[in-house]
Amino acid sequence: MSSAGLYDEYKTKMQKIADVKYASAVLQWDQETYLPPKGNEFRGRQIATLTETAHELFISEKLGALLQELNAREDLGIQEKKNVQLSLEDYERNKKLSGAFVREMSEAVTRSYHAWAKARAENNFEIFHAPLHTVIELKKQEAELLGYKVHRYNALMNDYDKGLTVAITDEIFEDLKPQLISLLNEVRQKPQVDNKFLSQSFDTNKQWKFGMEILKRIGFDFEAGRQDISLHPFTINFNSRDVRVTTRIDEHDLGNMTWSCIHEGGHALYEQGLPEEQYGLPLGEYCSLSIHESQSRLWENSVGRAKPFWEHNFQLLKTFFPGQLDKLSIEEFYNGINRVEPSLIRTEADELTYHLHVMIRYELEKRLIEGTLGSKDIPAYWNELYKQYLGVIVPDDKRGCLQDIHWSHGSFGYFATYSLGSIYAAQFYAAIQRQNPSLEEEIARGKNDAILDWLKTNIYPHGRFYTSGELCYNVTGEKLNSKYFIDYATSKFTNIYS
């Protein structure tokens, strides 16, 4: 058969698998937003069946043979070639995990998720310990099945960011950590800034409307997506023309809703910008979780916590809440929303201490997966690192090692991408600024296209064509390094805390 014919066959098969995967995503979205309580049990099995069906379709011998055949063809276009190559890699990777192993993992994860939820509610790590242990043992086994060089943890990180290794992450984190701690110490010697204005009572309906308006203003296309309410904010997509974000609204915390909207909006703009014609194929998918996070952090922090953005939007905010922010100057607002303070909860952390939260989890995971730390020792080790890195005393496991959902889901290797995302974001933002010296003036005039157009040209259209590292080098001229983040943070926070 002609290469074009074979490629069409491959595309059809991949799109069918995507249909099943995205259907499962719709069920997950519904589970987090609208599912009535008694529907949970059957929903769990419906999602499991779709996951299994997609896996079975993907690891079929027929698709494997087709990929091998296509990969040997010389007459494919550059994009077609890359799609085939990436699909073949995915295929070979997936093939290493038997259906039985996938099911065992899925069942272990379901048990550990429920144990985690219970342990967290009852503030009792003991409930979580045994099911978590099982998941960790399975993740080790998964790493062995997948194979790796140097460090077993690399096999797992690879799932979230292809090519990411302990060596790369250690290099970045070891460079970043002392500088962060030193900047943090400097800031903490200065008088604290006030952010009490964020904790007034803010009408939740108005908060919702303000969040929707902000999403519109950064460029979210409501014809190709929507926002709903959920317990934890997230972004999910069913194709690039149906991208959904969620937020949560706390009457006494305006910041929670505002920056979760901008953060998830950043993720969503990326998904809305992925090439629609590559639906179901690697080039239609996001590059990596690190790059995904760079998109949310760029909007949340480099744009959404910077002064130019609020020069345009502060008036709108005041209009939504008449009488509540009238006496506040833009400087006071800006300083308040950037208040730095070591704390216990990662998701509530400021831009500086956030990375220390992540590093603690990264250190722990590395040791859990290499086997030098047992799951029963997590609480003590966690608490020790929080004291050491952040200088805070963890009062209980609920506000300590039980706070994140990730481990209960078996997501080992994920956390580092949060920090790497911020570092990529700072590096991208610096590149955009170099290419457009009037960038911040434009943002201050409400022209967010100054950012969005760059991302639409440089990041979104590539899908998985480049790895995170290649993409970064292509668009910034340098490999990833923490200099830009440190420069940005030093300048920003020494200014705020001057």
Next chain:
Amino acid sequence: MSSAGLYDEYKTKMQKIADVKYASAVLQWDQETYLPPKGNEFRGRQIATLTETAHELFISEKLGALLQELNAREDLGIQEKKNVQLSLEDYERNKKLSGAFVREMSEAVTRSYHAWAKARAENNFEIFHAPLHTVIELKKQEAELLGYKVHRYNALMNDYDKGLTVAITDEIFEDLKPQLISLLNEVRQKPQVDNKFLSQSFDTNKQWKFGMEILKRIGFDFEAGRQDISLHPFTINFNSRDVRVTTRIDEHDLGNMTWSCIHEGGHALYEQGLPEEQYGLPLGEYCSLSIHESQSRLWENSVGRAKPFWEHNFQLLKTFFPGQLDKLSIEEFYNGINRVEPSLIRTEADELTYHLHVMIRYELEKRLIEGTLGSKDIPAYWNELYKQYLGVIVPDDKRGCLQDIHWSHGSFGYFATYSLGSIYAAQFYAAIQRQNPSLEEEIARGKNDAILDWLKTNIYPHGRFYTSGELCYNVTGEKLNSKYFIDYATSKFTNIYS
């Protein structure tokens, strides 16, 4: 293998197929409620893939062999035996339609649906004509593939109500039609009752809350379901613990929302009452669309348009809309909500003329499927029958043959079940009354359990164990006949129009 072992295997397979089918239902629900406009195209293909996947899983040779083997076993319980027997029938029926045919139909239907929506918006039947013609040709082909006795249309009706035939329907309709028309003529000679009070401006939020309260009062379990807004009200279920209804709210038509809530609520109570432990198996499914409609009509009309129900709920309604209904007596209200008037739109028709709308569609469909009428002749034939049966002049196709979605979906053989549902409802209601002479007193005191408990005992638990006809005979002691409906309607409307 033991019969129990084989039966477990059968159950597992069926439940997996159900997972895929219900996942598809979630995608359809989302399509009608929350889907952003640009998401429509990919959603269509995602649903098509799930439909195809479920079909392929169901017609697999392995499942066929398993069903044959189980069907030959003598040691199954009565319910197990019935499940196997019905699944085997379904299997043999489905097997007659190839995957390719199912996909072709699904694609034709997607095209015809979009053409219908456009034709309706532009009030131009020409746009719909060609895609509808294709669908009709495919439906004829489907009927031939499925096989039938006497009339080709029987093969299609069978899909909605097993065992239903043109002969049965003709007999019922030919009995009903002259009596209906004579009753209608009688009513029309009397002074018209006033229902203008329904067209005041009613706050839509309050309408929503009133509808939710009414759903609660008839027994809808909001822990196992929810209500949302859609263009056309519908009920859909993903299992008996997740049943969703939708409604629409028109500021100037209180009746629209109110009786759509009760109608869909009746469907939903049936789904919530189906045996959960039979998930994925025939005995966990509704009996037929006629019986499903009997449940919605029973609540909408026999209960929801009768005086006892409003003796209890009229005060609540007045409380929701203070000042708007205060001067209205319950008699005036009752008469108004039962106003009879020939009109153009089926979904807005009263209890009497409704059946004439249905009969027109039934006559048309029979002729389209037997091939004695071409799709291009629909508008003329439609308009002629509306003049003849209802005495109304159809001004345009939008208010004529383009008003219903059914044909665009390929749902030929469906309409008759609407009328049959009403006739079953009247027959069931009469049986409930015979068994409980104080029924209406209880309803008037808000004890809707008087109805619900009977349905929970006599209808819901059986799933597909009986056909519509068998079920009717079992619970009423008679085969379906229009006497109960005619008696009910004659007594009700001669009283209102006295």
